[in-house]
Amino acid sequence: MTRTILLTVATVLAAAVLAGAAAAQNEPRRAEPDATLGVVYADGRRTEDVPVYRLEEDSEELFVSAYDLARIFRASRFWNPSARKLNLRIENRSFLFTIDTRVVVADESPVLLRVPVRYANGSVMVPLEFISEVLPRGTLGNVDLDEQRLVLTIGSPEYNVTGVTFEEDEHESRAVLALSEELLYHVDAETPGLLRLKIYGGKVNTLLIGATPGKGLFNRVRAEQTEHDAYLFFDVRRSAERFRVEFLDADRRSGLPNRLVIHLERGEQPEIPGVELAGRRMTEILDDADRGRGGAIVKVAIDPGHGGIDNGKVGPSGLLEKDVNLHLAVMLRELLAGQYGMEVLLTRTTDELVPLSRRAEIANEWGADIFISIHCNGWFHPDAGGFETFFLSPARTEEDIRLASEENASLQFEGTGIGSEDLGDLGFILWDMVQNEFISESSGLAELIQRELDKVLDIRNRGVKQAGLIVLKGCRMPAVLVETAFLSNPSEEKMLTDARFRQDLVRGIAEGISRFRSRFSGAGATSR
Amino acid sequence: MIDTDLGRKIVAVLLIVAAVIVGTVLVRRWIERHGEERPGLQVVPEETRSVTLYFASRQADGLVTETREIPVETGLESEVRAVMTALAAGPQGDDGVSAIPPGTLLLQAYWVEETLTLYLDFNRTISSAHPGGSAAEYYTIAQIVRTIQANFPQVRHLQILIDGYPVETIAGHYAVDKPIDVMKWR
Numbered sequence: 009m010t011r012t013i014l015l016t017v018a019t020v021l022a023a024a025v026l027a028g029a030a031a032a033q034n035e036p037r038r039a040e041p042d043a044t045l046g047v048v049y050a051d052g053r054r055t056e057d058v059p060v061y062r063l064e065e066d067s068e069e070l071f072v073s074a075y076d077l078a079r080i081f082r083a084s085r086f087w088n089p090s091a092r093k094l095n096l097r098i099e100n101r102s103f104l105f106t107i108d109t110r111v112v113v114a115d116e117s118p119v120l121l122r123v124p125v126r127y128a129n130g131s132v133m134v135p136l137e138f139i140s141e142v143l144p145r146g147t148l149g150n151v152d153l154d155e156q157r158l159v160l161t162i163g164s165p166e167y168n169v170t171g172v173t174f175e176e177d178e179h180e181s182r183a184v185l186a187l188s189e190e191l192l193y194h195v196d197a198e199t200p201g202l203l204r205l206k207i208y209g210g211k212v213n214t215l216l217i218g219a220t221p222g223k224g225l226f227n228r229v230r231a232e233q234t235e236h237d238a239y240l241f242f243d244v245r246r247s248a249e250r251f252r253v254e255f256l257d258a259d260r261r262s263g264l265p266n267r268l269v270i271h272l273e274r275g276e277q278p279e280i281p282g283v284e285l286a287g288r289r290m291t292e293i294l295d296d297a298d299r300g301r302g303g304a305i306v307k308v309a310i311d312p313g314h315g316g317i318d319n320g321k322v323g324p325s326g327l328l329e330k331d332v333n334l335h336l337a338v339m340l341r342e343l344l345a346g347q348y349g350m351e352v353l354l355t356r357t358t359d360e361l362v363p364l365s366r367r368a369e370i371a372n373e374w375g376a377d378i379f380i381s382i383h384c385n386g387w388f389h390p391d392a393g394g395f396e397t398f399f400l401s402p403a404r405t406e407e408d409i410r411l412a413s414e415e416n417a418s419l420q421f422e423g424t425g426i427g428s429e430d431l432g433d434l435g436f437i438l439w440d441m442v443q444n445e446f447i448s449e450s451s452g453l454a455e456l457i458q459r460e461l462d463k464v465l466d467i468r469n470r471g472v473k474q475a476g477l478i479v480l481k482g483c484r485m486p487a488v489l490v491e492t493a494f495l496s497n498p499s500e501e502k503m504l505t506d507a508r509f510r511q512d513l514v515r516g517i518a519e520g521i522s523r524f525r526s527r528f529s530g531a532g533a534t535s536r
Numbered sequence: 537m538i539d540t541d542l543g544r545k546i547v548a549v550l551l552i553v554a555a556v557i558v559g560t561v562l563v564r565r566w567i568e569r570h571g572e573e574r575p576g577l578q579v580v581p582e583e584t585r586s587v588t589l590y591f592a593s594r595q596a597d598g599l600v601t602e603t604r605e606i607p608v609e610t611g612l613e614s615e616v617r618a619v620m621t622a623l624a625a626g627p628q629g630d631d632g633v634s635a636i637p638p639g640t641l642l643l644q645a646y647w648v649e650e651t652l653t654l655y656l657d658f659n660r661t662i663s664s665a666h667p668g669g670s671a672a673e674y675y676t677i678a679q680i681v682r683t684i685q686a687n688f689p690q691v692r693h694l695q696i697l698i699d700g701y702p703v704e705t706i707a708g709h710y711a712v713d714k715p716i717d718v719m720k721w722r
Contacts, residue, residue, distance in 0.1 A: 053650060054648070054650055075702070129701075130701060235650050235651060313708075314708065318708060319668070320668050320669075320708070321667065321668040321669040321672075322667075322668070329668065329669075364704065364705070364708070383670060383709075384669070385669045385670055385671050386667055386668050386669015386670075386671065386672050387596045387633075387669055387671050387672050388592075388596075388633050388634070388635060388667065388672060389594045389595075389596070389633050391594050391595055392594070392595045392596040392597070392671065393595075398670075401722060470597065474722065475670075475674065475709075475710060475722065476710055476711045476721070477670075477709055477710060477711070478704060478705055478709065478710065478711040478713075479709070481711065489670075489709075491670055491671070494669070494671070495669065496667070496669060496672075
């Protein structure tokens, strides 16, 4: 009897353990790291431990996440989700990984790894062999991986701000900075008698710069190096009237490097104008050949928010945001295609989950002129209500700007890096930067839609807002997100079920788009 | 006979010892409980600091503030933890609504001095218990960012992590995959 009970208990326990193990295998879990890789930097960053994983059953190879890899090597990451490809730009070099394959395209030549690149723990996982074998083959120096002790040493960076000289004639004084690559910069003249030059991603020999004597209107210069950027401080004479900064590309024939020239003009009054943001390269990152500007605005991409397992907001009586969004999108398509003669594409036409970054990609691939994302709002308290329209506020941190400049530098680099045509073919985009150049049009579109919605809706006008909405980030066209009404507000939830209200909403949005078309399209667009 | 006598003595001694121990414990507990009332044994209050917490308005159209006294902790990370715990506990007044889902916990705060970046590692509840809606998600982030900005001026960038990992968004709208510039974020 006792034995029977014991046996039963043991069987049940064993079954539970097995079931547990099976469940654990099915669900993507966060694996515990198998080891840690110590990373020692010579550039002032703090030594850190990075988790590494053993992902192959029959191999001792350790993997590091691309996320950590990018941080360690200050790389920009470009991700093509549909092709399952990841491109890492490290200094002037480009590495293309494809998940579940062993080939890494280093610059333009393929290299075979011992084990494939994997996708695990929510990240692309790269075998350490990449650091020890593939990385050092090119120009990148001073990377040392001790595979026994698992210590990675990153050597001191080379200077890219290589020197300063001063020149003078009767009109002006000039400070000429030699740069080994094209870098973004920012000049701030807010403090009288001081010009503060910040060079994003600059690496400067502060001793060398500080030892260069000033000339003419420049009294003195000193340099400072921070983790990411270089700063130069120019003491200028009071008789300096205004300054101008220009960037000169390297001249191969005369052997001159890239130069940043600060012209300081002599004048009667000590007056230096305000801040100048020199984002010259920022707007040139993307070629505008296929932007289709100045032409007619005819192609509208409509993005019904959420879908599939992502319900979005659920109203108090059970109305699902994803369903409302899709229905509104379909109605808007009918109206725009019928009454306004536009071409319309929906990012989803069924109840499915389309990843956020994929939505912009769909619009980009189709060549949309406008992107409209449709959502319903939600709040913790039933009182909140109204409609609002968003456009993107770019998350342009210093890091992004630095990455953009590095990215640009790698495009400039002839011979080794992949050219911009290849970049276009592969569909790689530095996501955070793409929408930046359409911000003013996007803001105009948001204003017009909000204004037209106000004419047809009786709920609160919450205004036009700017926010870091991820779905708008990758759009290479004016893009807005409309929050139609609050599903968390019982009376607005009821309105959202009403055909008349939905009709009004769609009419307002369509009229806003139409007004935008009249204002921003080239000649002829309005006659359609 | 002798045995029984000895046994009784031992039992008696043990009983006395037990009585003394129980008595001491009871008296000590009484002193602990009533000690504060006696001026001579008053507990010195901990050093506290006044902090500002940001909550959202009922209509989701702005932020409201409340102040709290929190014990002064050693180090930025533990102080951040105390402030975030107070924030996650929600407002005490009637004006504010918290957009941080109940049950949200700050697991860890990491401060990286070199980049002036604060990493806030929350448990999954912040995302899994989020009711959705872009207004709700906006104020979840806004409460965190503005509270950190108000109380820790040395923090320039802030990154929200969930269970130790960076995430694209908390509820499907706002990008939190990279450090947020606390001055510029809106």
